[in-house]
Amino acid sequence: MSGSLTVNPEMAERVRRATDELEYRPNGAAQGLASGMHRSVGVVLPDLSNPYFHGIIKATNVGAARDRYRMLVTEWQEPGEELGVCLDVLSRVDGLLVLSTRMETDSLRDLAARGVPTVLVNRVELGVDLPMVAVDNFSPMLELCQHLASLGHRRVVYLAGSPSAWQNRERWKAVQQARILGLDPVMVASDATIEAGYEATDEALGHDPTALIAFNDLAALGAIARLRELGLKTPEDISVTGFDDVALARYADPALTTIVSPKTALGEQAWMMLEASLRGERPEQPPLLSATFVQRASTGPAKGSGG
Amino acid sequence: MSGSLTVNPEMAERVRRATDELEYRPNGAAQGLASGMHRSVGVVLPDLSNPYFHGIIKATNVGAARDRYRMLVTEWQEPGEELGVCLDVLSRVDGLLVLSTRMETDSLRDLAARGVPTVLVNRVELGVDLPMVAVDNFSPMLELCQHLASLGHRRVVYLAGSPSAWQNRERWKAVQQARILGLDPVMVASDATIEAGYEATDEALGHDPTALIAFNDLAALGAIARLRELGLKTPEDISVTGFDDVALARYADPALTTIVSPKTALGEQAWMMLEASLRGERPEQPPLLSATFVQRASTGPAKGSGG
DNA sequence: CTGTTAGCGCTTTCAG
DNA sequence: CTGAAAGCGCTAACAG
Numbered sequence: 341m342s343g344s345l346t347v348n349p350e351m352a353e354r355v356r357r358a359t360d361e362l363e364y365r366p367n368g369a370a371q372g373l374a375s376g377m378h379r380s381v382g383v384v385l386p387d388l389s390n391p392y393f394h395g396i397i398k399a400t401n402v403g404a405a406r407d408r409y410r411m412l413v414t415e416w417q418e419p420g421e422e423l424g425v426c427l428d429v430l431s432r433v434d435g436l437l438v439l440s441t442r443m444e445t446d447s448l449r450d451l452a453a454r455g456v457p458t459v460l461v462n463r464v465e466l467g468v469d470l471p472m473v474a475v476d477n478f479s480p481m482l483e484l485c486q487h488l489a490s491l492g493h494r495r496v497v498y499l500a501g502s503p504s505a506w507q508n509r510e511r512w513k514a515v516q517q518a519r520i521l522g523l524d525p526v527m528v529a530s531d532a533t534i535e536a537g538y539e540a541t542d543e544a545l546g547h548d549p550t551a552l553i554a555f556n557d558l559a560a561l562g563a564i565a566r567l568r569e570l571g572l573k574t575p576e577d578i579s580v581t582g583f584d585d586v587a588l589a590r591y592a593d594p595a596l597t598t599i600v601s602p603k604t605a606l607g608e609q610a611w612m613m614l615e616a617s618l619r620g621e622r623p624e625q626p627p628l629l630s631a632t633f634v635q636r637a638s639t640g641p642a643k644g645s646g647g
Numbered sequence: 648m649s650g651s652l653t654v655n656p657e658m659a660e661r662v663r664r665a666t667d668e669l670e671y672r673p674n675g676a677a678q679g680l681a682s683g684m685h686r687s688v689g690v691v692l693p694d695l696s697n698p699y700f701h702g703i704i705k706a707t708n709v710g711a712a713r714d715r716y717r718m719l720v721t722e723w724q725e726p727g728e729e730l731g732v733c734l735d736v737l738s739r740v741d742g743l744l745v746l747s748t749r750m751e752t753d754s755l756r757d758l759a760a761r762g763v764p765t766v767l768v769n770r771v772e773l774g775v776d777l778p779m780v781a782v783d784n785f786s787p788m789l790e791l792c793q794h795l796a797s798l799g800h801r802r803v804v805y806l807a808g809s810p811s812a813w814q815n816r817e818r819w820k821a822v823q824q825a826r827i828l829g830l831d832p833v834m835v836a837s838d839a840t841i842e843a844g845y846e847a848t849d850e851a852l853g854h855d856p857t858a859l860i861a862f863n864d865l866a867a868l869g870a871i872a873r874l875r876e877l878g879l880k881t882p883e884d885i886s887v888t889g890f891d892d893v894a895l896a897r898y899a900d901p902a903l904t905t906i907v908s909p910k911t912a913l914g915e916q917a918w919m920m921l922e923a924s925l926r927g928e929r930p931e932q933p934p935l936l937s938a939t940f941v942q943r944a945s946t947g948p949a950k951g952s953g954g
Numbered sequence: 955c956t957g958t959t960a961g962c963g964c965t966t967t968c969a970g
Numbered sequence: 971c972t973g974a975a976a977g978c979g980c981t982a983a984c985a986g
Contacts, residue, residue, distance in 0.1 A: 348955075368738035369676045369685070370979035373962045378676070388720070389705060389894075394696035398722075401695075405724055410735060412719040413695070415705075417712055428717060431675035432739050534894050565898035587841050591872035593900050655971075677963035680978050
């Protein structure tokens with residue numbers, strides 16, 4: 341027996357030695373089946389290669405390890421596959437962390453209805469009865485816009501992320517709100533990758549902006565690369581901003597003006613909530629985590645505004 | 648019943664309808680236990696946040712999905728924990744992909760002895776009876792050194808990766824070999840991250856080099872950032888090279904001279920071998936995959952050599 | 955405090 | 971071709 345205190349110590353020792361000698365390892369699948377506890381949780385996400393996720397799940401993993409849970413991450417590939425992946429993974433784990441910001445709402449409802457411990461990360465979905473933890477995208481983006489406005493920017497283009505992503509909607513809402521600060525924003529389709537930022541830049545320039553507000557750091561980096569190719573200097577000719585503050589942001593040239601997303605706090609918070617659900621408690625819904633604006637070198641006075 | 652052809656089609660249809668209505672989902676753990684097949688494989692790696700892994704496991708994942716296998720990835724945290732993680736994961740999967748370039752050889756032997764389908768990625772370990780797939784680090788690194796030598800470089804410093812990593816040993820061997828080309832290399836401890844490259848740069852400069860050969864792209868990017876801070880221009884004042892060709896390398900300023908590692912081919916190859924092991928075949932050992940040197944903008948003539 | 959027994963949810967095998 | 975029965979490797983809930 342492993343763990344119980346209601347047992348003869350001598351016997352326990354004898355057993356321990358035997359298992360050691362035979363290199364016995366309990367079979368996880370069988371343990372899980374018999375006890376209904378797998379002592380592991382699953383993480384489901386759309387893209388393993390997005391560095392933004394790394395900080396989050398790393399923090400989650402240390403939390404899980406502390407509580408002796410294993411963390412298994414899976415990436416889904418085809419749109420529509422999400423729910424299937426979740427359900428499938430669910431029979432091997434006790435709970436789920438869903439980082440999939442563009443999973444269908446109905447699928448989320450389905451998960452909620454199943455009553456399996458699940459927490460939603462970085463997605464706020466009213467009408468879905470699931471604990472969620474997310475960072476505030478709106479306020480810091482507005483702050484960023486304010487910064488741009490104070491530098492004299494007016495015509496700006498927003499390089500959008502995935503239209504179905506909650507975060508994208510939040511950020512774009514903030515940018516639009518910034519009309520009140522004098523900004524005149526246009527949205528150009530792009531995505532959360534370097535390549536997408538690079539490729540969307542030409543269309544963005546068609547709107548003759550003085551600043552590019554990229555969905556995230558990666559897109560911003562791609563845009564800066566394209567601008568450089570076109571002979572435009574950042575920030576002298578055009579300012580560029582990011583979002584997330586990935587590791588590279590501060591080391592890029594120019595260092596990115598961006599928003600520092602509390603990835604570690606997010607991952608820890610996510611674990612705490614999941615762990616509570618695992619214990620059968622209903623975790624209380626925390627407020628949005630706040631992210632902070634940081635000015636670095638990729639933004640400057642708007643060109644032609646007498647800055 | 649699901650699959651068999653020896654069954655009344657009408658009956659099958661009736662069953663299908665019933666399962667659909669009840670939203671029946673077979674329990675993976677139970678299936679695995681009963682049949683000994685989990686239809687899933689595990690990936691074990693030391694650091695989820697290293698972008699180099701992403702391309703590899705992405706390719707592996709599409710292979711796995713094609714063959715209707717699920718891929719579960721786990722990161723281990725504490726050194727020494729590797730084997731335990733592998734063994735634990737093993738009771739939920741049918742095979743393992745080990746990307747852990749610094750796992751102890753004994754642990755590898757243990758895995759091999761268990762006879763579980765396992766393939767080693769990017770690590771060549773003679774004396775361990777496990778199929779492995781890796782890319783050739785030596786030849787392209789030598790080619791890179793040749794490039795540097797032809798530019799007039801002589802005093803170079805190698806910003807090392809983890810000493811226990813196979814890849815680090817291979818790359819350093821090549822750099823040392825390049826003495827024959829006239830290079831005079833010194834090794835400075837660093838690591839495979841931006842931060843480590845940044846931090847090792849000051850010590851590297853103590854050796855008065857004309858070029859920095861970084862263990863990988865990330866370290867190179869970090870070094871370039873530090874050099875810029877110190878007022879040194881790349882490549883005018885000092886050349887810097889990377890390794891891997893991560894997405895960012897070509898978009899950085901200056902674009903990185905580096906080595907393009909065939910990440911997709913590696914991931915695909917790894918899957919093919921694992922799949923063969925899963926079928927009970929012994930996959931034949933493929934040769935090292937080759938990586939190609941690519942010159943971009945971060946290298947130039949050695950300063951002071953009359954280039 | 956021990957030893958035994960009945961399942962967890964499925965697959966497989968073996969008689970009908 | 972179908973139905974019933976026997977486990978996969980473990981844990982839990984019992985009687986001894």
